[in-house]
Amino acid sequence: MSLLTVTSLSKSFGDFDLFSGISFSVAKGARMALVGPNGVGKTTLLRILVGEDEASSGTVASAKKLRIGYLPQEADFDMKGTLWESCESIFDHFKSKQAELHRLEALMAESTQMDDVMDRYGKLQHDFEEQGGYSYPTRIRQVLGGLGFDRDDFNLGIKHLSGGQRTRAFLARLLLSDPDLLLLDEPTNHLDISAVEWLEGYLAGWDGAAVIVSHDRYFLDKACNAVLEMLAGGYELYRGNYSAYFHQRRERSERRQEVFEREKDKLLKEALYVKKYIAGQNVAQARGRLRRLSRTIQAIEQIGMETVLDKKWIKVSQDISVATSDLSPDEAERRVRALRSPVRMLPKLHLNLRSEKRSGDLVIRTKDIKIGFVDKYLFSAPDIELRRLDCAALIGPNGAGKTTFLKTILGQLKPLGGEVELGASLQIGYFAQAHEGLDPKRTVMEEIDSIMPAWLPGQIRDYLGKYLFSGDDALKKVEMLSGGERGRLALAKLALQDTNLLLLDEPTNHLDIPSQEILQAVLDDYPGTILLVTHDRYLIDALATQIWEVTVLPSEGSKLTVFKGTYSQLIAEREKETTRLASLDGKKALKKGKRPSKSPAAKEERRRKARIQELENQISELDSKLSDLGQQLEIPPENPAEVARLGKEYASMQLEMDEKLGKWEGLQ
Numbered sequence: 001m002s003l004l005t006v007t008s009l010s011k012s013f014g015d016f017d018l019f020s021g022i023s024f025s026v027a028k029g030a031r032m033a034l035v036g037p038n039g040v041g042k043t044t045l046l047r048i049l050v051g052e053d054e055a056s057s058g059t060v061a062s063a064k065k066l067r068i069g070y071l072p073q074e075a076d077f078d079m080k081g082t083l084w085e086s087c088e089s090i091f092d093h094f095k096s097k098q099a100e101l102h103r104l105e106a107l108m109a110e111s112t113q114m115d116d117v118m119d120r121y122g123k124l125q126h127d128f129e130e131q132g133g134y135s136y137p138t139r140i141r142q143v144l145g146g147l148g149f150d151r152d153d154f155n156l157g158i159k160h161l162s163g164g165q166r167t168r169a170f171l172a173r174l175l176l177s178d179p180d181l182l183l184l185d186e187p188t189n190h191l192d193i194s195a196v197e198w199l200e201g202y203l204a205g206w207d208g209a210a211v212i213v214s215h216d217r218y219f220l221d222k223a224c225n226a227v228l229e230m231l232a233g234g235y236e237l238y239r240g241n242y243s244a245y246f247h248q249r250r251e252r253s254e255r256r257q258e259v260f261e262r263e264k265d266k267l268l269k270e271a272l273y274v275k276k277y278i279a280g281q282n283v284a285q286a287r288g289r290l291r292r293l294s295r296t297i298q299a300i301e302q303i304g305m306e307t308v309l310d311k312k313w314i315k316v317s318q319d320i321s322v323a324t325s326d327l328s329p330d331e332a333e334r335r336v337r338a339l340r341s342p343v344r345m346l347p348k349l350h351l352n353l354r355s356e357k358r359s360g361d362l363v364i365r366t367k368d369i370k371i372g373f374v375d376k377y378l379f380s381a382p383d384i385e386l387r388r389l390d391c392a393a394l395i396g397p398n399g400a401g402k403t404t405f406l407k408t409i410l411g412q413l414k415p416l417g418g419e420v421e422l423g424a425s426l427q428i429g430y431f432a433q434a435h436e437g438l439d440p441k442r443t444v445m446e447e448i449d450s451i452m453p454a455w456l457p458g459q460i461r462d463y464l465g466k467y468l469f470s471g472d473d474a475l476k477k478v479e480m481l482s483g484g485e486r487g488r489l490a491l492a493k494l495a496l497q498d499t500n501l502l503l504l505d506e507p508t509n510h511l512d513i514p515s516q517e518i519l520q521a522v523l524d525d526y527p528g529t530i531l532l533v534t535h536d537r538y539l540i541d542a543l544a545t546q547i548w549e550v551t552v553l554p555s556e557g558s559k560l561t562v563f564k565g566t567y568s569q570l571i572a573e574r575e576k577e578t579t580r581l582a583s584l585d586g587k588k589a590l591k592k593g594k595r596p597s598k599s600p601a602a603k604e605e606r607r608r609k610a611r612i613q614e615l616e617n618q619i620s621e622l623d624s625k626l627s628d629l630g631q632q633l634e635i636p637p638e639n640p641a642e643v644a645r646l647g648k649e650y651a652s653m654q655l656e657m658d659e660k661l662g663k664w665e666g667l668q
Contacts, residue, residue, distance in 0.1 A: 164189070364531070
């Protein structure tokens with residue numbers, strides 16, 4: 001069953017067509033990604049689907065009583081009170097039901113002749129439990145914790161939250177409201193990797209549908225099962241996740257180009273035949289061929305070669321306007337040669353990173369290093385080495401100190417302890433997350449001129465064109481640029497440097513997916529060493545040969561750990577370890593001759609696992625007791641006092657369950 005059906009949807013602004021003719025449907029359980037270059041209309045399409053904007057033509061039909069939850073990319077979210085109160089307000093309907101339960105309990109305690117009251121109490125209590133009346137506080141804690149909020153944040157006023165925190169709070173409200181269809185515009189903005197992974201798991205277990213706009217390719221791989229690619233003047237539908245779309249798109253393009261070149265070659269041979277024999281002995285045959293060729297050329301120019309090849313001529317003729325007179329042989333040849341490929345070539349970055357001078361084999365070495373500021377310790381790191389041609393990805397939660405680590409490596413900040421040793425013959429290129437290397441008062445051209453003063457204005461404009469700055473864009477002040485434009489300008493400046501070590505801080509921020517793909521390919525071919533800070537797990541998995549992760553250990557504080565391998569291998573190792581710990585207890589480990597590690601971290605981990613197991617046993621026991629009480633309350637005893645006692649015992653036990661679930665979540 002389709003929750004949403006879109007038919008021939010178009011949006012125009014005056015003479016400019018943003019998109020046209022888009023048709024698709026969203027079934028229950030579908031996870032559709034909207035992808036395409038910036039400015040193609042993805043956000044506008046979401047706004048039309050939710051009713052905040054109007055289409056120029058076409059229709060959007062939704063199922064009856066469809067409940068839609070919409071997360072805009074940027075908005076002044078209308079929320080009041082504290083973070084907890086804002087989320088709890090979604091469940092206000094439970095409060096009136098809970099008050100009614102308490103009222104009925106009081107009535108039953110006062111009288112012995114109230115069978116109808118007991119029956120009503122039993123039904124109301126059963127419905128209250130089934131609908132989640134006892135468990136919603138636990139759900140709130142789970143969702144807020146999953147999206148990166150600490151328990152200390154729960155009582156913060158919404159007005160005191162940052163813009164990113166308010167976006168996460170609004171996303172939490174959307175998830176808790178459990179709509180039939182989620183429309184999410186860049187939901188992973190403001191989320192660190194652990195929060196994004198939690199969101200992936202949440203969506204995987206959710207039975208609603210979603211339409212998602214995101215530049216996070218790894219997230220789209222995990223969260224989506226269909227892709228709608230929006231292009232200037234068209235759209236394409238693909239089955240599967242992002243990786244499946246990436247391969248299908250390439251296969252479609254190659255197949256279309258092959259068919260186009262073959263058919264164009266046939267038409268050109270036909271045009272040359274006509275041109276050769278139009279005045280010779282085979283003039284009648286040549287004129288007949290010219291007539292057919294003239295119609296075919298005009299049809300292809302109007303509706304495309306694919307459509308002409310897929311339909312019979314009688315249907316094609318209904319969709320086109322053909323001149324009554326034939327083309328001349330020369331005109332036919334010229335127009336055949338001018339036919340353009342149906343494969344859409346998007347404007348793209350022409351990025352080339354130079355690395356002409358070889359560095360030494362040792363690039364970076366640290367010893368007993370501690371990262372932070374004079375008034376704030378962030379984390380410590382083991383003695384680490386980065387060698388020539390390696391790519392290390394530095395990951396961790398927001399605010400952990402990843403950018404501070406890069407600035408410490410660069411020498412812009414001093415370590416709180418230990419030392420950093422840089423290798424020989426290094427030429428470092430630094431891409432700053434906040435683009436501090438750009439002067440907001442300069443124009444785009446002046447930024448390039450500051451590095452290449454010998455270049456003429458024409459040379460600068462030609463170079464900027466490779467980074468999608470054309471016309472008056474080159475004269476814009478840096479302070480007027482969007483985040484994506486600043487990122488492209490910073491990359492343009494970086495590419496003019498001869499480097500052999502790149503320190504990159506969130507280089508894919510604000511880049512659309514086509515630009516991310518190009519940057520990934522360029523970095524993959526880079527003949528130097530890379531230290532990369534990014535939330536882009538797709539980029540990490542494609543490039544990194546080792547993972548440096550900043551983690552928080554309860555007994556030791558923040559610490560950097562090194563994993564030699566790819567991101568996929570890191571995830572596989574974690575899953576393998578989780579499975580091993582779940583399947584082996586201490587006795588089994590000793591029977592196999594494995595002695596427990598004596599390190600503080602290992603002891604802490606064993607204590608944590610033991611406490612989790614203890615809580616799970618207690619939760620299981622409470623769940624069984626709650627089930628028994630629930631069955632008793634469904635068919636309440638005749639004694640009203642006994643019914644009231646059971647109701648209070650159930651509520652008390654549910655509170656105990658919530659408390660233990662909260663502790664279990666914290667340990668997990």
